[in-house]
Amino acid sequence: MRIATWNVNSIRARQDRVSALLERENLDVLAIQETKCRPEQFPYEPFTAAGYEVAVHGANQWNGVAIISRVGLEDVQRDFPAQPAYANPGKEPVVEPRALSATCGGVQVFSLYVPNGRELSHPHYRYKLSWLENLRKYASSLLEEDPQAQLALMGDWNIAPFDQDVWDMQVFAGATHVSKPERDAFFAFEAAGLTEVTRDLFDGYTFWDYKQLRFPRNEGMRIDFAYCSPALAQRIQTAEPLREERKGKGASDHVPVILEVAP
DNA sequence: ATGACTTGGACACCAAGA
Numbered sequence: 041m042r043i044a045t046w047n048v049n050s051i052r053a054r055q056d057r058v059s060a061l062l063e064r065e066n067l068d069v070l071a072i073q074e075t076k077c078r079p080e081q082f083p084y085e086p087f088t089a090a091g092y093e094v095a096v097h098g099a100n101q102w103n104g105v106a107i108i109s110r111v112g113l114e115d116v117q118r119d120f121p122a123q124p125a126y127a128n129p130g131k132e133p134v135v136e137p138r139a140l141s142a143t144c145g146g147v148q149v150f151s152l153y154v155p156n157g158r159e160l161s162h163p164h165y166r167y168k169l170s171w172l173e174n175l176r177k178y179a180s181s182l183l184e185e186d187p188q189a190q191l192a193l194m195g196d197w198n199i200a201p202f203d204q205d206v207w208d209m210q211v212f213a214g215a216t217h218v219s220k221p222e223r224d225a226f227f228a229f230e231a232a233g234l235t236e237v238t239r240d241l242f243d244g245y246t247f248w249d250y251k252q253l254r255f256p257r258n259e260g261m262r263i264d265f266a267y268c269s270p271a272l273a274q275r276i277q278t279a280e281p282l283r284e285e286r287k288g289k290g291a292s293d294h295v296p297v298i299l300e301v302a303p
Numbered sequence: 304a305t306g307a308c309t310t311g312g313a314c315a316c317c318a319a320g321a
Contacts (some may be wrong), residue, residue, distance in 0.1 A: 049320085050310055074320085076310065101311045102319075156321060198321070217321060247319070250308030258305090263319070287305050293320085 041111065041145050041301040043069040045194035045264060046285075047153070047247075047294035051075040051106065054292055055083045055219075057285065058108075062090060062302060063135030065282070066112045069144045072149035082106065097137040104137050105153055105195070111145030122174045126155070126167045139175070147272060147301070148182075148204045152195030157216035165216060168198070172225040180232045183269055191269035193234065196247075196294065198263055199226045205245075205262035217263065234267040238297060241279035247294045248286055255286050264297050275302040 044067050048054040051072065064068060075082065075098050076181070082096045093113040098104035107113065116138055121291065125133035138153040155168040175193075182189055199222045200206045213216045245260025254260060268276060278300040285295045 053310065056317095074310095156319080157320085200321095210321095215321080247321075253305090253307050256305050256307085264319080283305085291305095293309080300308090 041147075042066055042069045042298060043071075043147070043192060043194070043301055044296045044298040045073075045151070045266060046296035047073040047196040047264065047292060048249050049074050049076070049292040049294065050075040051104075051121070052077055052083060053290070055086060057290065057292070058288075059090065061094065061282075061285065061296060062087075062108065067289050067294075067298070068109065069147075069149055070108045070296075071149055072106050072108065072135050073104075073105065073151060073153040073196045075106050076101050077104060083174060095140060095142050097140040099134075101231065102136070103153055105140045105151040107140055107144065107149055107151050109142065109144040109149075109166070112143065114143045115148075116140070116142045116286070120175055120178045122178065124167060124174060126164065138171075147190040147192055150191070150193045150195065152193060152197070154196060154198045156198050157222070160214065160216060160219060169221055169225055173209050173228070174220075176225070176228050176232055179229065179234060179267070183233050188271045190200045190272045191234070191270050192272055192299075192301050193267040194230070196263060197226065197265050199223065200263055201226050204208045207245075207261075209293045217261065229267045234269060235273040236265050237268045237276040237299065238266055238279040240292075242281055244281060244283070246281050246297055266297065266299060272301070273295075276300070277302050
């Protein structure tokens with residue numbers, strides 16, 4: 041089975057590329073982030089016509105996640121238990137559409153768009169940390185219920201866990217994505233018994249900013265990951281970032297990361 | 304070339320991204 045994650049930065053702007061990816065890479069399941077649309081705006085037809093089912097979670101032009109599968113799509117869950125809400129200045133707190141899970145081909149696949157954090161002193165940063173903590177607690181509870189669970193927590197984690205995951209640590213001094221609390225929150229998933237399965241299977245980045253020639257200069261970040269339960273981690277055979285997808289007109293700023301899962 | 308941001312809303316600027 042071939043499972044992938046990709047922050048597409050608008051599904052309406054990227055639908056052609058997503059459809060082409062599914063076919064070219066022979067994907068069974070694709071978890072996408074930053075769909076940036078309400079459910080009724082999602083372009084379902086090209087995917088259903090190609091034999092896929094689609095589960096979406098979206099509210100407006102911000103955030104939004106979806107799962108596209110041709111190996112079943114059961115037990116769809118929007119949000120996770122105790123998922124923190126975020127209050128924009130002067131507004132009521134809202135649980136944003138950043139998490140979606142479904143069982144596909146016997147694997148509980150999560151499509152996750154971890155909050156950005158914005159600045160270390162910003163309320164969004166505290167929101168990011170509590171969001172990660174509660175997600176980790178939920179993942180722990182799933183593993184506790186069933187140590188043999190097949191779990192894949194895939195998505196845009198918005199954290200560069202190691203210094204080599206950004207092109208220049210000096211550029212990120214005092215910035216989000218590299219701070220110790222964020223990295224601690226990331227590695228807490230390892231402590232909870234999950235394994236980030238892409239780390240040992242490739243080197244390099246998964247994101248390059250649109251600005252300042254970041255891609256041609258290969259000034260990127262590695263922030264897209266897949267945390268898997270023990271029973272699933274042992275089935276992962278390969279993990280590959282598709283750098284080709286960052287090229288040309290109409291590219292997302294992230295590239296897909298594809299996992300090959302043994303039967 | 305892999306090339307100097309991109310997206311979507313209500314808009315002709317702005318928020319947000321990382």
